[in-house]
Amino acid sequence: MLAYLTRRLIQSALILLGVSFITFFLLYVLPADPVRQIAGRSATAETVANIRHQLGLDQPFVVQYARYLGGLVQGDMGRSYLQKTEVATLIAARLPATLLLMLGAIVAELVIGLSLGVIAAIRRGGALDQSLMITSFVAVSAPQFVVGLLLLYVFAVKLSWFPIGGYGSFSHLVLPALTLGIMGSGWYSRMMRSSMIDVLRSDYIRTARAKGLKRMRVLALHAMPNAILPIIAMIGIDIGIFMSGIVVVESVFGWPGIGQLAWQAIQRVDIPIIMGVTLVSACAIVLGNLLADMITPFIDPRIKLR
Amino acid sequence: QDYQPDPNAKPGGNIIVTYKDDVATLDPAIGYDWQNWSMIKSVFDGLMDYVPGTTELRPGLAESYEISDDGKTFTFHLRKGVKFHNGREMTAEDVKYSLDRVTTPATQSPGAGFFGSIKGYDAMADGSATSLEGVTVVDPYTVQIELSRPDATFLHVMALNFSSVVPKEEVEKYGTDFGKHPVGTGAFKLSDWTIGQQLVLTKNADYWRDGVPYLDQITFEVGQEPIVALLRLQKGEVDVPGDGIPPAKFNEVMGNPDEASHVVVGGQLHTGYITLNVEMAPFDKVEVRQAINMAINKDRIVQMINGRATPATQPLPPSMPGYTKDYAGYAFDPEKAKAMLAEAGYPDGFETELYVMNTDPNPRIAQAIQQDLSSIGVRADIKALAQANVIEAGGTPKTAPMIWSGGMAWIADFPDPSNFYGPILGCAGAVEGGWNWSWYCNKDLDAMAAEADSIVDPAKTDERLKMWSDIYMKVMEDAPWVPVFNENRYTMKSTRMGGADALYVDPVSIPVNYDYVYVTE
Amino acid sequence: MIEVKDMTTGAAAAPDTAPPVLQVQGLTISVRAEGRERPLVSDLSFTLARGETIAIAGESGSGKSLTSLAIMGLLPPPALRVSEGRILLNDQDLTSLSESRMRTVRGNRIAMIFQEPMTSLNPVLTIGLQLAEAIRAHEPISKREARARALEALKAVRISEPERRMGQYPHELSGGMRQRVMIAMALALRPDVLIADEPTTALDVTVQREVLDLLRDLQREMGTAIILITHDMGVVSEMAERVIVMKQGRAVEQGPVRQIFEAPQESYTRDLLAAVPRMGDGSGAPARDGDAAPVASLRDVRVRFDIRGGILSQVTHRVHAVENVSLDIMAGETFSLVGESGCGKSTIAKALVGLVPHQGRIEVAGHVLGGMKSSDMKSLRRDVQIVFQDPMAALDPRMRVGELVGEPLLIHAIGTPEERRERVAGLFERVGLSRDQLDRYPHEFSGGQRQRICIARALALQPKLIVADESVSALDVSVQARVLDLLAALKREFGIAYLFISHDMAVVENISDRVAVMYMGQIVEMGTRAQIFGNPRHPYTKRLMAAVPVPDPTHRRPPVPRLAGEVPSPVYPVGEAPQRLPLRNLGDGHLVADAPEPM
Amino acid sequence: MTDATSADLPVRPQGALRRLMRRKLALLGVAVIAIVTIGAIFAPWIAPYQPQEQMFDGLTLEGSPLGPNAKFWLGTDLLGRDLFSRILYGARTSLIIGVVANGLALIIGTLIGVTAGYFRGWIGAVLMRFTDLMMAFPALLLAICLAAIFTPSLWIVAMVIALVNWVQTARVVYTETSALAEREFVAAEKTLGAGTARILFRHILPHLVPMIIVWGTLGISTTVLLEATLSYLGVGVQPPTPSWGNIIFENQTYFQAAPWLVFIPGAAILLLALAFNLVGDALRDVLDPTQRGRE
Numbered sequence A: 001m002l003a004y005l006t007r008r009l010i011q012s013a014l015i016l017l018g019v020s021f022i023t024f025f026l027l028y029v030l031p032a033d034p035v036r037q038i039a040g041r042s043a044t045a046e047t048v049a050n051i052r053h054q055l056g057l058d059q060p061f062v063v064q065y066a067r068y069l070g071g072l073v074q075g076d077m078g079r080s081y082l083q084k085t086e087v088a089t090l091i092a093a094r095l096p097a098t099l100l101l102m103l104g105a106i107v108a109e110l111v112i113g114l115s116l117g118v119i120a121a122i123r124r125g126g127a128l129d130q131s132l133m134i135t136s137f138v139a140v141s142a143p144q145f146v147v148g149l150l151l152l153y154v155f156a157v158k159l160s161w162f163p164i165g166g167y168g169s170f171s172h173l174v175l176p177a178l179t180l181g182i183m184g185s186g187w188y189s190r191m192m193r194s195s196m197i198d199v200l201r202s203d204y205i206r207t208a209r210a211k212g213l214k215r216m217r218v219l220a221l222h223a224m225p226n227a228i229l230p231i232i233a234m235i236g237i238d239i240g241i242f243m244s245g246i247v248v249v250e251s252v253f254g255w256p257g258i259g260q261l262a263w264q265a266i267q268r269v270d271i272p273i274i275m276g277v278t279l280v281s282a283c284a285i286v287l288g289n290l291l292a293d294m295i296t297p298f299i300d301p302r303i304k305l306r
Numbered sequence B: 001q002d003y004q005p006d007p008n009a010k011p012g013g014n015i016i017v018t019y020k021d022d023v024a025t026l027d028p029a030i031g032y033d034w035q036n037w038s039m040i041k042s043v044f045d046g047l048m049d050y051v052p053g054t055t056e057l058r059p060g061l062a063e064s065y066e067i068s069d070d071g072k073t074f075t076f077h078l079r080k081g082v083k084f085h086n087g088r089e090m091t092a093e094d095v096k097y098s099l100d101r102v103t104t105p106a107t108q109s110p111g112a113g114f115f116g117s118i119k120g121y122d123a124m125a126d127g128s129a130t131s132l133e134g135v136t137v138v139d140p141y142t143v144q145i146e147l148s149r150p151d152a153t154f155l156h157v158m159a160l161n162f163s164s165v166v167p168k169e170e171v172e173k174y175g176t177d178f179g180k181h182p183v184g185t186g187a188f189k190l191s192d193w194t195i196g197q198q199l200v201l202t203k204n205a206d207y208w209r210d211g212v213p214y215l216d217q218i219t220f221e222v223g224q225e226p227i228v229a230l231l232r233l234q235k236g237e238v239d240v241p242g243d244g245i246p247p248a249k250f251n252e253v254m255g256n257p258d259e260a261s262h263v264v265v266g267g268q269l270h271t272g273y274i275t276l277n278v279e280m281a282p283f284d285k286v287e288v289r290q291a292i293n294m295a296i297n298k299d300r301i302v303q304m305i306n307g308r309a310t311p312a313t314q315p316l317p318p319s320m321p322g323y324t325k326d327y328a329g330y331a332f333d334p335e336k337a338k339a340m341l342a343e344a345g346y347p348d349g350f351e352t353e354l355y356v357m358n359t360d361p362n363p364r365i366a367q368a369i370q371q372d373l374s375s376i377g378v379r380a381d382i383k384a385l386a387q388a389n390v391i392e393a394g395g396t397p398k399t400a401p402m403i404w405s406g407g408m409a410w411i412a413d414f415p416d417p418s419n420f421y422g423p424i425l426g427c428a429g430a431v432e433g434g435w436n437w438s439w440y441c442n443k444d445l446d447a448m449a450a451e452a453d454s455i456v457d458p459a460k461t462d463e464r465l466k467m468w469s470d471i472y473m474k475v476m477e478d479a480p481w482v483p484v485f486n487e488n489r490y491t492m493k494s495t496r497m498g499g500a501d502a503l504y505v506d507p508v509s510i511p512v513n514y515d516y517v518y519v520t521e
Numbered sequence C: 001m002i003e004v005k006d007m008t009t010g011a012a013a014a015p016d017t018a019p020p021v022l023q024v025q026g027l028t029i030s031v032r033a034e035g036r037e038r039p040l041v042s043d044l045s046f047t048l049a050r051g052e053t054i055a056i057a058g059e060s061g062s063g064k065s066l067t068s069l070a071i072m073g074l075l076p077p078p079a080l081r082v083s084e085g086r087i088l089l090n091d092q093d094l095t096s097l098s099e100s101r102m103r104t105v106r107g108n109r110i111a112m113i114f115q116e117p118m119t120s121l122n123p124v125l126t127i128g129l130q131l132a133e134a135i136r137a138h139e140p141i142s143k144r145e146a147r148a149r150a151l152e153a154l155k156a157v158r159i160s161e162p163e164r165r166m167g168q169y170p171h172e173l174s175g176g177m178r179q180r181v182m183i184a185m186a187l188a189l190r191p192d193v194l195i196a197d198e199p200t201t202a203l204d205v206t207v208q209r210e211v212l213d214l215l216r217d218l219q220r221e222m223g224t225a226i227i228l229i230t231h232d233m234g235v236v237s238e239m240a241e242r243v244i245v246m247k248q249g250r251a252v253e254q255g256p257v258r259q260i261f262e263a264p265q266e267s268y269t270r271d272l273l274a275a276v277p278r279m280g281d282g283s284g285a286p287a288r289d290g291d292a293a294p295v296a297s298l299r300d301v302r303v304r305f306d307i308r309g310g311i312l313s314q315v316t317h318r319v320h321a322v323e324n325v326s327l328d329i330m331a332g333e334t335f336s337l338v339g340e341s342g343c344g345k346s347t348i349a350k351a352l353v354g355l356v357p358h359q360g361r362i363e364v365a366g367h368v369l370g371g372m373k374s375s376d377m378k379s380l381r382r383d384v385q386i387v388f389q390d391p392m393a394a395l396d397p398r399m400r401v402g403e404l405v406g407e408p409l410l411i412h413a414i415g416t417p418e419e420r421r422e423r424v425a426g427l428f429e430r431v432g433l434s435r436d437q438l439d440r441y442p443h444e445f446s447g448g449q450r451q452r453i454c455i456a457r458a459l460a461l462q463p464k465l466i467v468a469d470e471s472v473s474a475l476d477v478s479v480q481a482r483v484l485d486l487l488a489a490l491k492r493e494f495g496i497a498y499l500f501i502s503h504d505m506a507v508v509e510n511i512s513d514r515v516a517v518m519y520m521g522q523i524v525e526m527g528t529r530a531q532i533f534g535n536p537r538h539p540y541t542k543r544l545m546a547a548v549p550v551p552d553p554t555h556r557r558p559p560v561p562r563l564a565g566e567v568p569s570p571v572y573p574v575g576e577a578p579q580r581l582p583l584r585n586l587g588d589g590h591l592v593a594d595a596p597e598p599m
Numbered sequence D: 001m002t003d004a005t006s007a008d009l010p011v012r013p014q015g016a017l018r019r020l021m022r023r024k025l026a027l028l029g030v031a032v033i034a035i036v037t038i039g040a041i042f043a044p045w046i047a048p049y050q051p052q053e054q055m056f057d058g059l060t061l062e063g064s065p066l067g068p069n070a071k072f073w074l075g076t077d078l079l080g081r082d083l084f085s086r087i088l089y090g091a092r093t094s095l096i097i098g099v100v101a102n103g104l105a106l107i108i109g110t111l112i113g114v115t116a117g118y119f120r121g122w123i124g125a126v127l128m129r130f131t132d133l134m135m136a137f138p139a140l141l142l143a144i145c146l147a148a149i150f151t152p153s154l155w156i157v158a159m160v161i162a163l164v165n166w167v168q169t170a171r172v173v174y175t176e177t178s179a180l181a182e183r184e185f186v187a188a189e190k191t192l193g194a195g196t197a198r199i200l201f202r203h204i205l206p207h208l209v210p211m212i213i214v215w216g217t218l219g220i221s222t223t224v225l226l227e228a229t230l231s232y233l234g235v236g237v238q239p240p241t242p243s244w245g246n247i248i249f250e251n252q253t254y255f256q257a258a259p260w261l262v263f264i265p266g267a268a269i270l271l272l273a274l275a276f277n278l279v280g281d282a283l284r285d286v287l288d289p290t291q292r293g294r295e
């Protein structure tokens, strides 16, 4: 286990290195010049060259990348070109909000998705199953911006159950987490239904029923863990999928996460921020996947980590 | 000459302003976004200032100034007893320090170029000097600025945020983080800044202008979607939605008399235009460019953006001095445009590309343009890209044949006609990495512009403006641009906001002149 | 509806005086496929009295398991359902009971032991939990008490290291152990009616003996009525008071056990009884001459499984499943491996076909296992085939059985499609299945039918060696006899050798040339059939022989002392290993280990 | 895989087809798919207007779009174009994205997931770490850069979507496969001498079908919406070419003022995905023998 963990952590570091390299390279070849954004419209060619030199952007790619990595090793993610602030500071200020939002979304989608999936599996073929199927497709097909605004309009503006956006308390979290999680819940409910149907047919469920166990217990203890196995891998994946969703959700709900930061940075080629956000999100995804892989053997003793 | 404060105004109150984008920095040497522009204006002061709600200059930290006869030496007499937020008195040394700072390449100020006329600027720019030769401290309350050429716009430059006076010790204390810990002499000071959430300015009780500001506190909440901001405004949670009325809600708001009464409409020093790259065939033919000018149905485009603009005839917006009132521009006439194309050798039109920034409503406007062009046989492919990529394409030779300027368009830094020329129509901008995306370079006009800007005598202002008017008329003859519309400003405010409407459409303080507005309850 | 269990009935009452606890009346079970209803069980009626044991014997696929599922109310809906008849438990009709009320009956008043031990336990839950929850489902006791009761139940079925098993997962147990866990689960609640579907099929004779004794004890103590489904006529004659013989979904004969055994009325019953293999003294057909070349030879083969523990999950213990086993299987020979459950028989089988990593040398059909080229591996596969212990698990549930059986031919590119079809159909007939079943899927067959499918698949390639792991244990005797005849015929025709793993000593005696007895991963005795059965030397071998049930209701077994104390286990801490038992040659290749401890 | 299997043994494909056809819902699904496909192919003949034609009477004087009416059946968009015509033409793009690109992603993901899950060891490790790398890499950034490097076209978008979307499938298939690889019937197949390819395609893949169907059908919606995001970033089909996704994206802020602009294309996506799901479900039940006798 420890050996496995060390090996995976080393692999993860390599993955992050790979991500940093590809991202840095893509940003390098990207036809957009950050210096022009910095220098402004009235700058002379001289000033531009000067700034380019100051930032080391006139150096060859390898040197730039090596310098960036060198800084990274010492925990220095560089300074934003346009905000002139430490990227680490900017990200640190916003990361907790994003993590909280993702956590909320994961909980929301799991709770909604898994329970709907189980219900559909039990009521397989019935009217409830059919309507749940349609529901999950609606969830998957609905653009997040519209969902967010609708939720906001109904529950915050009209019903005043929740604040109209903002950050701070649990009630602030509910709507954005729901918005972000709704799409995933559609996926989860379909996946869960499909694997639950398989599991419910198995001999050991018959055994459990033969013991006279309560229906809930058969479902929750005997069927769920088996049915959930193929789904665990998705939790790691979700973090990656969320990355594009948070841009929209955070802006609709005024949630102070890194989505906004990333979006502005991409629009204006603020390379240090793009790099920083990319690496942080890559980290989250890699760790999420690692976690998913590590959970699996706890649920399924037949799988061994090697 | 100065502004008469509102007699009904009473001090006190907190207001909430929202923005979608985060505030990048409050460093006056760096901040160049439209949401931090007015905040910096309230936290810092420069030697010059504008009368609230107008484009008229008035003295700021300088109590008075003198201009030498050759127009090359400016002597500013500073107000006494003006204190920075840290309590120290502002002196002439600070003025010099601030100007040195903004022009030093290490500062990476996007506004450094504005100071090009100060003597010694070139030495600063290439790094051979650490201090501007032309700026001298005569005594603690007098500073003298010598120019290398006469510059009629210099007083406007002194009113720019980039010229704000900053205290050396604070800048050195925070280094590059000064932008997050701004200290100035302005009406408000920064009291709290939670990155990504909000920024709070509180009243500077020691402000050197008597009676202002009225507000105790302004909270800027960032990361707010404009539609949501409007919902919050309607619920009374927000006082000013900084991004204005979102297009999707515009008709709804304006159609409701109750809500429309909270909207203040004003002009803006803005022009939306299409650049035609004169270095790329077939736009190297003036007939083609003129034909394009005639093909665009500006009324239709204005209708499409819910009439929030007026069709434009020339580069300058109507509220800019030097605007040529009786010029009708190229009339919409597709038939004639087609004929001209045929004359120029393109009877069947041609294929080209139209670059556009990818935020609403720009791709939509581009599609309207595309349709207009197709009616004269010009098939334009739309390339909707992120802002930075469009800017890059525009500044790269022979890359972008046409660019719709929306989202990146020129909003004047100061209300002077010269501001619409240099970087975007002059030869200086028609270089790799420049902002003259039509790559139009007319040496004669450049010379004329230089001549006009050397007329510093206030008595000759009309003559100067006439020269500028002529310059833009010549530009229109060569038609490197298609001026499409001048956007109007629609600022919305909560019921409790008080102050003259002009303060809500202040041409230099967008969206609101915070120093003079007040709350009524 | 809760009735107080009648605790007063003491010893097993005579069947005719005791009140009926379960009555099955005119039971018909139908399957709906392609829009048509087809009965699988028709018009079955019987009565079960308190404390009585009724045996349902009969052809594999005759509907025995379906009947028991119907009683439990567990027929897989909606394809299968009870279309007619009633099932009365103390006058209450189970077929009309709601699911929630049925739940209070299941496990508590009627318990069931399922036929497939491999798949009947939840793979992701520990044994302890699965046991304890069954108890807690019906009795309001604390978790700790339930665990204690569960442990007791495990001890009752004499599983080795019961405390550790509580924390283990099903895949870590051998087939026999899983079956014992299933039995423990059913017995823990002391139900009124126990349905045991082939409960001892996967068990070796010694454990079978104990389990049967256990069932009887329970019955005596609690007055539990038992429905015993089995094809082992020995078990029938020892356990049952009455017998129902089924064929093709109908009861062909029903009556007291003596009557059935002594004066069977129906020809089918007579055939059945005639087919029962009987154990003798090892004489009979002469053993083969021993000069043939070995098709498989094992030298000092060891297989160990790691057990991880501690915070870092390092290896703390190892299961020494197979220790220093050396043996040769000659061409055309039937070599049997016997021994108690968990002694490592299946592990040897798997090692032989390269499914578990081993140490030591294994040579099969001229190939040394380990590090082979894939082409060599493929030709090896052609030469060795294995029939797994659990047929359901070994068949891909999504393929038609015809395809499954034809697959080896396809893989090794034998014949044209038509030839292959023909051959598959021929194989089906030879194992006693019909052609029209080719298109069905594994789950549509009974346990015994599946096993025959597996055998047919192994035979398809006519390999040099077939490893048959408990391959005939689930077959009813008549089919068993046919399959055994088939195996023997193939052996004669093609010189196929068999490694035959079984706990059915009678079968082993009837078909083997040589026999090895395993105990705790090691071979304790090996020799020709005559040597082992005629002259068993090792105490463990002797005990095995004594435990074999005899298919004669008049037979009275001499009392065998119950085993006391710990059941030995093959698990050792890292670094330790079991003592190696050297084999002594008693002459003529009869090898015996010294008994390390009194048995 | 080789010839044999179907011709070889008495399988009854026509029976499977018949069972499939007997399901009314599946037929409904087939009908919807057929209608969409026909609509897409024959759009020039069916559509009442050109999809990019901005009609003067398509907007009110204030510049608001028109709701569904007699002239414009599904209303007009913000530029005064006929929504019905745009939906018809948009079906072309969306079918290519939702079906072709999504299908490609599914195939790549399944192949990689199955290979990694079955072989484990270093092949599995390398493949899965590569998958992790792809997953950790921000898709949108990749898209932006590709946009800058290539001339955006529908096929480029389809490629980008396939390249970005296989990752998730691979991960899920990987987990499922590693569990399947431990099952005894796989061991049994090995001992028969079945080659790896055979085990993978004949024995493991069929067990993955239900999951693949779920991913495939849900993927239709997500990819169609992803295409819209990409268009928005300049990598996708460029305006004025319509796609269902970009119709939604262009107009989503207007969903209150002009709901038809969001909900009609949304319903189109939903309908397509549902139709494929109905067919997929039926197909799965027909392919899944453990379902026999349940119709």
Ligand SMILES: Nc1ncnc2c1ncn2[C@@H]1O[C@H](COP(=O)(O)OP(=O)(O)OP(=O)(O)O)[C@@H](O)[C@H]1O
Residues within 6 Å of the ligand: C031, C040, C059, C060, C061, C062, C063, C064, C065, C066, C067, C076, C079, C080, C115, C443, C444, C445, C446, C447, C448, C449, C474, C476, D293
């Ligand atoms: N789900 C099913 N669908 C269709 N037929 C089935 C199904 N399950 C069982 N059968 C058929 O029903 C018959 C009776 O099966 P059952 O399992 O009761 O046999 P059995 O008597 O228990 O045999 P064995 O001793 O081999 O276990 C068999 O012919 C089998 O093929």
Ligand SMILES: Nc1ncnc2c1ncn2[C@@H]1O[C@H](COP(=O)(O)OP(=O)(O)OP(=O)(O)O)[C@@H](O)[C@H]1O
Residues within 6 Å of the ligand: C171, C172, C173, C174, C175, C176, C177, C202, C203, C204, C305, C306, C319, C320, C321, C340, C341, C342, C343, C344, C345, C346, C347, C348, C389, C570
């Ligand atoms: N994968 C495994 N991991 C750990 N232990 C195992 C594993 N497989 C088998 N064992 C252990 O190895 C020993 C031998 O098991 P094996 O399956 O060979 O027994 P067997 O002789 O075939 O018994 P049965 O007659 O009950 O099938 C048992 O103690 C079992 O618990």
Ligand SMILES: [Mg+2]
Residues within 6 Å of the ligand: C064, C065, C066, C115, C197, C446, C447, C448
């Ligand atoms: Mg059975």
Ligand SMILES: [Mg+2]
Residues within 6 Å of the ligand: C174, C175, C176, C345, C346, C347, C389, C469
């Ligand atoms: Mg075994």
